[in-house]
Amino acid sequence: MNINNINHFKLISMLVLFLISFLFVTEVLAQAALRGTGDMGLIIERKTGSVQVLETTNNTLIKRIEGLGDLSHASIVYSRDERYAYVFGRDGQLTKIDLLEQKIAGQIQQSGNSIGGAISQDGSLIAVSNYKPGGVKVFDAKNLKLVADIPAIYGADKKLSKVIGLVDVPGQKFVFSLWDAGEIWVADLSIPLKPDIQKFKDIGKNPYDALITPDGRYYIAGLFGEDGMALLDLWHTEKGVTRILPNYGKGEKKLPVYKMPHLEGWVIAGNRAFVPAVGRHEVLVINTNTWQEAGRIKVHGQPIFVMARPDGRHIWVNFAHPDNDTLQIIDTESLKIIKELKPGKAVLHMEFEPRGEEVWASVRDEDQVDIYDTSSFERINTLPVTKPSGIFFTVRAHKVGL
Amino acid sequence: MRLAQLAITFKPSFEPDPGVSSGVRLLCYSLAFSLVTAAPLLLMPPAAIAEDISPVSLDSTSKARQIELENLLEQDCGSCHGLLLNGGLGPSLLPEALKGKSAEFLKITIRDGRPNTAMPPWEPLLSEADIDWLVKKLLQKTSVPLSKEPNNKLSNEPEEK
Numbered sequence: 001m002n003i004n005n006i007n008h009f010k011l012i013s014m015l016v017l018f019l020i021s022f023l024f025v026t027e028v029l030a031q032a033a034l035r036g037t038g039d040m041g042l043i044i045e046r047k048t049g050s051v052q053v054l055e056t057t058n059n060t061l062i063k064r065i066e067g068l069g070d071l072s073h074a075s076i077v078y079s080r081d082e083r084y085a086y087v088f089g090r091d092g093q094l095t096k097i098d099l100l101e102q103k104i105a106g107q108i109q110q111s112g113n114s115i116g117g118a119i120s121q122d123g124s125l126i127a128v129s130n131y132k133p134g135g136v137k138v139f140d141a142k143n144l145k146l147v148a149d150i151p152a153i154y155g156a157d158k159k160l161s162k163v164i165g166l167v168d169v170p171g172q173k174f175v176f177s178l179w180d181a182g183e184i185w186v187a188d189l190s191i192p193l194k195p196d197i198q199k200f201k202d203i204g205k206n207p208y209d210a211l212i213t214p215d216g217r218y219y220i221a222g223l224f225g226e227d228g229m230a231l232l233d234l235w236h237t238e239k240g241v242t243r244i245l246p247n248y249g250k251g252e253k254k255l256p257v258y259k260m261p262h263l264e265g266w267v268i269a270g271n272r273a274f275v276p277a278v279g280r281h282e283v284l285v286i287n288t289n290t291w292q293e294a295g296r297i298k299v300h301g302q303p304i305f306v307m308a309r310p311d312g313r314h315i316w317v318n319f320a321h322p323d324n325d326t327l328q329i330i331d332t333e334s335l336k337i338i339k340e341l342k343p344g345k346a347v348l349h350m351e352f353e354p355r356g357e358e359v360w361a362s363v364r365d366e367d368q369v370d371i372y373d374t375s376s377f378e379r380i381n382t383l384p385v386t387k388p389s390g391i392f393f394t395v396r397a398h399k400v401g402l
Numbered sequence: 403m404r405l406a407q408l409a410i411t412f413k414p415s416f417e418p419d420p421g422v423s424s425g426v427r428l429l430c431y432s433l434a435f436s437l438v439t440a441a442p443l444l445l446m447p448p449a450a451i452a453e454d455i456s457p458v459s460l461d462s463t464s465k466a467r468q469i470e471l472e473n474l475l476e477q478d479c480g481s482c483h484g485l486l487l488n489g490g491l492g493p494s495l496l497p498e499a500l501k502g503k504s505a506e507f508l509k510i511t512i513r514d515g516r517p518n519t520a521m522p523p524w525e526p527l528l529s530e531a532d533i534d535w536l537v538k539k540l541l542q543k544t545s546v547p548l549s550k551e552p553n554n555k556l557s558n559e560p561e562e563k
Contacts, residue, residue: 021433046485047476072485090484113489131490162491179491206520208491224520256515256522259481260491321478322527346477364477387477 037082037099041351041393043362043369044074044087045386051087052385053102056353056360056393059371059381063102069093075116075390078397079141080123085392086141088117088128096144099394106144110137118168118401125189127166127174134160136176138189147192154181165210165221165263167401169234177207177221177230184210184221184232184241203230203241208278211263212401213288220244222263224278231291244291245284254279259320261304264402269312269332276303276317283317285335297335300326305349308332309374310356318347318361327361329377339377343370351391362388463535471535482520487543491520495540508537 040062043052050066068074070091077086084105085097092111095104113132119125125147126139135151152161161180169175172190177183184203188196205225212219219232228246233239261276268274272294273286283306285295301323308315317328324346329339345365352359358380361370369388371381396402463471476485482492493499500508512533515523524533 017429070484070486070488072480073490090490091486091488113484115490208520225518256524256526257520258478258522258524258527260520321474365473 035100037394038354039394040082040099041391042076042085042087042097042099043360043385043388043392044071044076044390046071046074046364046389047387049089050386051085051097052388053097053099054383056358059358059383061383061385065097065103067104068095068107071389073115073389076392076396077117077119077126077402078392078394079119080397082394082397084141085394086117086119086126088114090114092130092132094126094128094139094144108139108144110139110146115162115164116166118166118174120168120174120189121170121172121400125172125192127168127187127189129163129166129176131162134162134178134180136163136166136174136187138174138192138195148189148195150185150187150195150197152178152181152185154178154183164208167210167212167219169212169219169400170216173234175210175212175219175232175234177203177210179206179208182207182225184219184230186232186234186237198237200232200241203232204228204243208260209263211267213268213273214400216400218288220263220273220275222261222275222278224257224260229275242291245286245293248277248284248293248296252280255281255302257302257320258322259302259304261302261306261320264305264307267306267308267315269308269315272332274306274308274315274330274332276306278302283315283330295335297330297337299330299337300328300340307350307352309359310352310354314338314374316350316359318350321346324348341372341377341379343379344368348389349391351393354393354395360391362391364388463531467532468535471532471539475536475539487540497541497543500540505537505541508540509533512536 039055039057041054043054045052049068049071050064051068052064053062055062068087069089071089073090075088083099085099087095087097092109092114094108094110096106098105110128111130111132114128114130117126117128124141126141128137137146138148140147152163154161161178163176164179166174166176174187176185182203182205184200186198204223206223207221207230208224210219210221217235219234221230223229227248228243230241231244232241257279261278271288273288275284277284281299281301283297283299283303284293287294299317301319303317304320306315306317313332315330315332319326325342325344327341327343327347328337331338343361344363348362348364350359350361356374359372359374363370364387367384367386369383369385370379372379482490483495484490487495513523513525515521
């Protein structure tokens with residue numbers, strides 16, 4: 001071969017090598033970009049109208065998504081394929097987020113003021129509970145088009161009540177409570193354009209939140225205006241709503257309540273339910289076979305969230321202002337407080353990873369989220385998040401009521 | 403591994419160059435080229451958030467306490483009244499909603515709460531001076547422009563802000 005041929009040969013080889021290595025690297029990157037969403041989640045940044053996309057395998061923040069409106073109170077449900085999150089914002093905005101592309105996939109202004117929402121059993125419908133106008137609106141989960149509007153009309157003068165405690169239950173139904181009216185409604189959305197509604201009246205004064213047991217059978221609403229809780233057995237609605245714990249706290253003076261406790265499905269551990277007492281420094285223990293009080297645990301302050309570790313062995317409790325710098329961990333067998341943590345000012349929410357080895361806690365006034373080992377209680381990570389509040393993992397996609 | 407193999411295959415055919423062998427040089431060039439083209443895919447620009455705390459010096463309440471009260475008004479009153487004070491479980495505290503209500507009425511409401519409603523008495527946690535400051539702040543506020551305008555689009559188009 002002469003010199004020219006060798007030079008040509010060199011040039012062509014160089015180009016071929018560039019091309020091969022370029023393809024090799026982009027293929028490697030493409031493989032890295034393909035991921036599942038089972039270990040992902042979102043954190044609400046309540047002051048800046050944004051959410052942080054996170055993953056729990058390496059405990060990192062992936063991306064901040066902005067433009068979700070007023071998230072001063074917000075909650076999230078996930079699509080059945082764990083790809084999309086539906087964020088219910090305080091100002092009535094409903095935002096659909098694509099976790100894989102990490103961007104907003106749809107957004108509507110559906111009311112003036114909203115507190116939360118749910119996704120139907122089959123994943124095709126999104127329901128939102130609204131304060132203003134009081135009622136429930138139902139949307140198509142794919143394109144967010146309005147499917148049904150259920151105004152919470154009550155009383156002789158046909159006023160609208162604020163709606164709270166909205167959950168999905170088996171049978172393509174939604175159950176929710178009316179704060180002003182003291183009612184519980186069960187809406188069957190089997191025919192989405194024609195909701196079939198069953199109303200239970202006089203269930204108690206000012207239901208402030210509700211939960212559904214993990215099996216989807218019992219709907220329990222906490223009452224702010226009276227002692228006790230309202231219980232509806234969805235397998236036997238003909239029995240109506242019954243009052244449980246009717247006498248707890250009778251005669252005792254309630255403390256001023258600076259923040260409403262929140263009820264979520266994972267207050268159930270084994271055959272006991274652990275719920276926050278209203279206006280008391282107590283966690284109430286309920287026997288879920290008899291619905292009788294099975295004990296009271298004195299705690300650091302007024303509890304906001306009482307959450308069971310996925311295996312049910314411990315429950316973690318956070319508290320209302322001004323005692324909101326503390327977390328207490330209670331053993332569900334002995335009912336004793338086994339650990340106290342001081343993550344910092346304003347611990348607002350906790351979320352356990354799906355199998356429970358770690359828990360994430362938002363510490364609002366420290367602008368951080370702490371991650372704890374749930375066996376050793378060691379803090380293993382801290383992530384910088386601006387005014388974090390709710391933390392929601394994709395595992396919720398497959399849990400009734402969440 | 404493919405690159406190294408190629409380099410080894412081609413090596414014997416080249417004229418020997420001074421210094422580093424052609425095959426290794428080719429390997430370096432191609433890696434550098436790949437990194438340069440791949441760099442944009444790897445970079446993730448961090449978002450910057452500016453925190454705005456603007457304490458209002460209305461009276462003798464200390465600066466530190468004013469910052470605490472500002473945070474309380476926004477976050478803890480905001481838990482029920484909305485972070486923008488435009489309402490939630492509790493009514494709006496914006497100027498339009500407070501029209502016609504005296505400072506005295508607001509002070510009593512904050513101090514003693516409203517029995518049989520969700521508004522608690524804040525007297526155990528706030529001093530007279532604290533409550534005075536909060537009331538002045540509420541009455542001083544202008545209508546709050548939303549920092550993020552609600553998006554009125556009904557759409558399933560992907561959208562990024």
